[in-house]
Amino acid sequence: MSAQSKLTRRQFAGTAALGSLAWGASQLSGAAAPTRPSFLVVITDQLSMDAIAAHGCPDVRTPNIDRLVHAGVSFRESYSANPVCGPARSSIWTGRMPSETGVNTNDFPILSTVPNIGQWLGENGYETVYAGKWHLPDTVSKLIPGFTVLPGGMGGQGHLSDAAVSSACQGWLHARRPGSPFLLIASLLQPHDICAWISSHSRDAEWEPMARIEGPLPELPVNFRYDPREPKGAILPRPKWSEQQWRYFRWSYYRHVEMVDAEIGRILDALEDAGHAKNTVVVFTADHGEGSGHHQLVLKNFLYDDAAKVPLIVSCPGRIPSGIQDTAHFASGTDIAPTIFDYAGVKSPPNVVGRSLRPLLEGKRVEWRDFVAAEAANGGRMIRTANYKYIVYPNDPVEQLFDWKKDPGETRNVAGESSYASALRDHRGLLQEWTSRLIVAPAVPGKKTKSKSES
């Protein structure tokens, strides 16, 4: 279990202020050492853990994500902090839970008292560059605190804007001369365009190509059926499609995944060709997954694994062993920033809840967390332990408990069964304890800010 201090709301105000003052004086262990690595973070949007060929998906071709899987460590028990774009990203860039960053749902900025990874590394000698989707609050922004922003990008249009993001990163990597280490974030939008695909397929005509697809369509997922004993508070988007339409939807989702895989290849090639790869830690992840027909769901913002679980792959030749798929340790989007700080030799900002994955990446024996938690934009909470997954939504009496050993597909809610009463009680307790440790951001009515360009 990670050691986390319990802080009151009053203490939060104090530490937040201290954090903001301390940015310039944050501690750097091994300061300016020439071997400090650079970082390339590639983040995709709406990519499921199981939509990757090297993770066992037979229906998709992802040679470039596979390169990362083969070159590093892939955490197969990795969860988004909150399976919606903005909240998840706020956690990735700060190491804090969305309820702490002030980004409980889309279109909110990170609290000004919570430093992001660009601000923190920038204060510690790193050149920090951002390309692509931001969404905190604007989908794309010319000004991102702590970063030099490369131009390009449009809200919700990965099909067109991802090429600009990868091209910008490609050019930047080739143009960059050796010097201070860098943090480059390539924030790609695909396979998020599947959202528009779903909306557009309300028209019959859109399904026409389905009949002409060569070869078999992907099978339905094994957990296509679901237990109807679900919380009503969850957003559970269930199209009424035929089996064939579901399979065509899955086929289409994988084509979106292949689009982003190609862009990733362009960036990885540039990293290698420009001579940066040997001293760059590459982190690959997604903000959230996609229902993709599991539980007959599409999209995200629910806490089944299909949306909540995300790829998290870390690689660096000579520093991180290759070809490891870690199924033993729970990871979270909140772990990404502390991991980068650790490799950079920079102490994490105050109150970060994520943990550095570095000991796990380097194969060291370390006491690790025995559960991982996630939030949902509609107030839901999730606790995943080795044996169970517990989900609850606010103001809803229906809880969900899944017996992970018998039912990893989350198809049978055992919360009401007497033989699971003890497990249910334990997981309620874990959630309560975990929640009590969070330094929840104060609610700011009317704080939502959205640019005209997005409205």
Added chain:
Amino acid sequence: MYTAQLNPERGTNRDLPYGTLEAFQPFLDPFEPPQGSFDASTWKHSFSLYLFAQDKLGSRGCLDIERRPARDGSVFNIDSKIVHLFGGIDLKAEIVCRGDELATLRSWRADSVLFDDDGKAVSTTRVISTGRVSEAGIEWTHAGRKRSARVSGPVVAPWSLLGALQRLPAGAGGPFKFTLLDDLEMIKPAQRIIGIGPQTAKVARGAKLALRCWEQTGNGILPTHYWQDSQGRVLFWIAGQRAYLYDADARQKIQSIEAGRKRRNK
């Protein structure tokens, strides 16, 4: 049929049509198709780029493609500008193709750069590359560094594919199979294009336009549809959310949009 609006993200809960001629109709209502004959060996076409989801009828870019015959094949000159929310990307390329029916790639030189909100090129994002396709595969050179990849079968660029479609005889229907080299950078294998028959579109002043349609599927793309007029000209093509429409004024339109943005930034 499913009709509910699903996206939980605020501001995007609306119908986002794309992908077929039916959805493209609002763009065709004012469309004035080019008249007269067309020489499929030497031509220059301009297209406006539209995004179905966000822009409704506003242009997001322009694409000029020029073809001329060359020894044993053809040369294509590409000039593309795509405008994003802030800045955008310019790409110019010269592509040398073989004289086969798919105009498969022989070699190319490409120069792309992103520009900022004021239209100024950001030099750190410039990518100049050359490449060639041989029996050994694809070879690129970026900033003096070489990279190669093995591929099997014909390799085709998206822009020269248009030229190939325009030169196919009227009765041809495929299927043609190839590897797509998207943006002259990204390998997308297992592409297949087939003719899916005649269609009729309603264009400006309610005129009926006879069209012939091709459908491309494969790795890393959504089904892409190309529509040709009776002369063989590709008038528009749609892939996912993006559509290109034949438009002699395409560059002028996008320059006007850029000028407006610069004025707003002052």
